Each structure stands twice: as structure tokens, then as C-alpha cells.
Amino acid sequence: MNLQPELTPRLPEGRWALFLDIDGTLLEHAAHPDAVSVSEELRLLLQTIERRLDGALAFITGRSVAAVDRLFDPLKLRTAGLYGLEHRLAPGGPVEAADEPADMAALADEIELELASQAVYVERKGPVLAVHTRAAPHLLARATKLVEQALERLPKGYRVIAGNAGVELMPLEAAKGAAIRRFMDIPPFAGRRPVFLGDDTSDENGFETTNAAGGISIRIKPRGPTAARHVIADVTGAIGWLQANFGNLAIETGRGEARRSRGP
Template sequence: MLNSESPQTNDGPDASQPLDWLVRTLTREPQTWALFLDIDGTLIDLAPSPDDIVVPPDLSDHLTSVSGHLGGALALVTGRALPYADRLFQPHMFPIAGLHGSERRTADGTVSRVAATDAFDEVKSALQAAAGRWPGVLIEDKGAAVAAHYRQAQEHRADVEEAMEYYLLQAGPDFTLQRGKMVFEIRPARADKGGALQSYLGEEPFKGRRPIAIGDDVTDEAMFKVVNELNGHSIRVAETAGDTAARSIVASAADIRQALADIADAARGLPNPEDASQKGKRS
């Protein structure tokens, strides 16, 4: 368990005020940092089913403002499929790593993804048929991944887990079983959120910056470990500190949204550091 006792960078936040630090740091040093954000449970409140979530009307605009202030060095790293994530924030489009990094859009718009095979499509169909035995369990087809959500049928958790372990064997060694909040997911084994974050850090405009990662689930731990190793900072959204590599804990997605709104507000009227740099070169 890591919270106030976890190792901090010398300029990291007070464990009791991580969001004050986040707002102050990203407002004052936008050219130094890159921001990586999970979506569900981090930017958006969790809901009974994936299609029931509500995107606050000003969230996309705040993300766009913060991204602009950071020179574009903001990416969403999610278990959602990329097209679904895009629909949440339309008309804005951000660099997004979807399916835990199995598909990824870079800042210049280039998209790479793992394609679903015919064999995996058969696995998904068999799982969908099996789910008829578990009323309330929702099967989400993500293309190259498939998730079984049991939030509305928690009495079937053991049955769902056993079935997902069976279908994982049918999917083969290129896949892994990801456990999350009220969900089991079969996804490509070669990708995780930490690897996606590292890929961004090798590209402009993220290259050379220190990373900040914010997430709420076990799938985000891979990001936390990477940013900690790179002298960045990791924040987990949770009501209580638990077993996590994150260096700070905040209580809710609403707190993250407010911090983003504060950064967007504070950035208004401030000179863009990239513009200032270009002006210096021209004079």
C-alpha cells in the first residue's frame, strides 16, 4: 500500500493536497509535463453499464483547453475501444490509447491497432451465447477484446470468472484475462497501459517531458509503475488508499474534473510557452 509513505519526487505534491499541486504545476510549467488520463472512473463517473455513463457537458472543452496549454501533450489511455472513446468527447479528438494500448492514435492522427481474428470472433460469439445463463451480465464486444460486466449481477461473479478463464484458453496464448472493477476482459496480451504511455513519450509532443498518470483501477497500475520509474507522478482515484503503486490518492472523478477546469481557467490569458519561444527566435 502506497500513500503518504510512498517515495516522492523532490518536487512532488504533499500527499494531502495532490490536486493543488497538479493545478499549480501544470499551470506554471506546461512545457515540462505530459498528462495521461484514464476515462471511466477517472474523468467520468462509473455507471451500471458502459452505455449508461454521462459525460459532463463541459468536460471535452476543459480537456481541449488543458491539452492546448500543454502544447498537445495530453493523451487518454483507456480500456475503451478507440471509436467509442471518440464518441464520448466529440467533436474533439485527442491522442488515445484504446483497449489498454492494443490500439493507439498518435498526436498526428496515425492509428495502429490489433485486428480481431475470425477465431477470436468465434470466441466472442460463444461467450455471448453463454451469457444468457447470467441475467444482468453484459457482454461488451470491443473488436480485438471482449468484456463481461457483472456490476448488475454480482451474484454471477464466480460463474463469469470461470467462463472467462475457459474462453481465454480458447482464445489462445496471444490473449490475457484482465480483471477490473466488476468486469473481466479478454484482451491482447502484448499491450498494457504502461507500454502505451511509454510509446507516447517517444513521440512529439510528449517526448522529453515528465509524465503524470491518473487512473482508478488495477489496469492503471501499469501506468503508475512506468511514471514512477521516470520521475513523474501517479494519482489514483479511490475513496481509500489501497494496494497501489500510485503516489497520491484523490477521492473522486469529480475532483479530477474540477482540477482540469481549474487548470483550463488558470491558463486563460497566460502566454503560451511555445508562442513565446517562437517570438524569441523571430526577434
């Protein structure tokens, strides 16, 4: 872990591949995952970045691909969902989806029965179970204990990831670093230098992978040690950094289109 990450630099010209976490990185967290929205400015920025990087842009997220599509509609960008258990390797292309195992469904029922009535949201994401405690932070320890106890009853091959405001149970192969490596093996990412922005414990594996590839790892709002070599203070700063490095024509393009639509 890097105890003293640096302020995030202005990137030099180069062939970059950009990987983005969503919640806490592009969007502020909310008490419920569905209580967030995407601005037209952010959609325009992402479209511009994808175009300027010749398509080498992908979401690397704990959300399912379907949830990402609903959030960013009508955009359907390259996405690794559920920490890499789901993939869409081409914009608008087919999705390699993941189903919910029966043993995970049964555990979700039990945890939901105990916690869901206490402002805790239990999110079923196929083979990933997420317990969100942002609206009830005093229950994070209890939720974590329940999930850790559940791990003992599952077949081998699962792990618990504790986050800033919740805890998740997922298969061992669910790893953002593996998702980044998969994209880096195919066009248009192959041969480029990776940049990964994330904000939580589940992103650390992605930072390590990015560092090993000689890329730029950036953690938003870091809390304690991180493998990321650079930091940005908040979501607003992250959007500003992306705008300055990858999409500085997006706003002017939008303004130009607006002026043309209004006429002289």
C-alpha cells in the same frame, strides 16, 4: 504496490505530459458503457488543458478509439485505445486499429450466450473481450471463471485482467504502460514529465511506468494496495484537481464567451 499512497499534491510549474483514463476517472461508471455522457464543461476543460500543454494530452483507455470519439464528439484528441492496441498519435489523425481474431469472436459468442441474458454486458472490442457485471455484481465470480477457462483454449499471448466490476481478456501486449511509453517517445510529449490518472486494476501498469519515469501517478477511488503514489477520492475530485492544475482558465473562458454571445 504502495500501501499508503499520499493525497494528491498541487503540481509545481513544469513541462508536464498528461495521460487520462476515462471511465471511473473522468466519468462515473454506468451499468453499460454507452450509458455515460460528457458534459460541455468537461469538453471545454480538455480543450483548455490540451492547449496549455501544447498538445501533450492523451487518453489511455480500454475503450476503442472509435468509441472515445463518439463519446467526446466533436473532440478527437490523441488516444491510445484498447489498452494501447489502437493509437491515434495526432488529434484528428489516422487511427491504427485492431481487428477481432476469429478465436476471440468464438469465445465471445459462447460467453455471451451464457451471461448476456442475466444483466451482464459482453463487450467485443476487437482483440479485447470485456465482460461487464456492474448491473449484476453477484455474477462477477462466474464471469471471471468463464474468462479464465477460455484463456486455456486460446493460443499463448493472452491474459485475464479482473476489475472492480468486470473482467477482461486481452493480448499480453495490451498494456497502458506501453502506450504511455510510446507517446513519451514522440513530440509533444518527449522531454516532459508524465502524469497519469486512472482508477482500476488495468491502470496499475500505467502507474508503474509513470513512477519509473519520475512522474506523478494518481489512482481514483483506490480499493486496496496500488502502485499509484497519490490518490483522489472520486471523479468529482479528479475533475477539480485537473481544473486547478491544468485548466483553471477553462470555466472563466466559457463564461466570457457566454457573456459575449449575450451582448452587453
